[in-house]
Amino acid sequence: ERDGERFSFEIYTNAGNEIREQYVAVMQEQWREIGVECTPQTEEWNAFLDRITGTGDFEIALLGFSWGVDPHQETMWGTDGGFNMNGYSNPEIDDLLAQGLETTDQDERREIYTEMQNIILEDVPNVILDFPQGIYGVNQRCHNIFPNDVYFTVNAHEWWVDES
The missing domain is CATH 3.40.190.210 (D-Maltodextrin-Binding Protein; domain 2)
Structure with missing residues (x-):
């Protein structure tokens, strides 16, 4: 009160x-x-x-909210993002998001998105309560599957299946 x-x-x-x-x-x-x-x-x-x-x-x-395999998160963190429900706006984030789309170099993109995430962690536009954990089974014919702590499909573009 x-x-x-x-x-x-x-x-x-x-x-x-x-x-x-x-x-x-x-x-x-x-x-x-x-x-x-x-x-x-x-x-x-x-x-x-x-x-x-x-x-x-x-x-x-x-x-x-969950993401696909690409780390670009403009819908959540961009000033005009469709899921930017709290009106978060940071010109530095908008600039980093644009840079992330302009390069195809994966190491450069990693640096850009890491910097972006560090700024977002400082700004605290949202409070993340948890990252749900899961247990996944993968057929032995499936290869190069390396889930991380955030989502299972982080490297889905690198997966392959042994046809034999």
């Missing part, structure tokens, strides 16, 4: 996602323990997506 006004907010997530609904329930309890009123709101996916990418009518949203 500040100046007689209780600190409260709503947190949105998509209905039917049990893990996210559990996260929101835990957050609500933790906020309640320090005197903050956190009200969970769940919506079906399309309404939720419209809220966070269209109307922007939310204070906090909980959702998941």
Whole structure:
């Protein structure tokens, strides 16, 4: 409470996602323990997506996001990115994103995107709660599969299958 006004907010997530609904329930309890009123709101996916990418009518949203094999993440971090729901804008990030698209040298791209990620970690435009872990099975005929801690398909462009 500040100046007689209780600190409260709503947190949105998509209905039917049990893990996210559990996260929101835990957050609500933790906020309640320090005197903050956190009200969970769940919506079906399309309404939720419209809220966070269209109307922007939310204070906090909980959702998941995964990337493909290319490290370019303009949709999330670019000033005009379609999934830049919180309006994050950093001209240095926009410049690095452009540089990442201009070169085909993978070592140079790695340096560009590493620098970009370090800036984003300093700016904290989003709070990353977790990276879900999984167990994957791969047929012995499949080769050159090296998943990393973030996603399984990190080097999918290098995979190959023994036809024999």
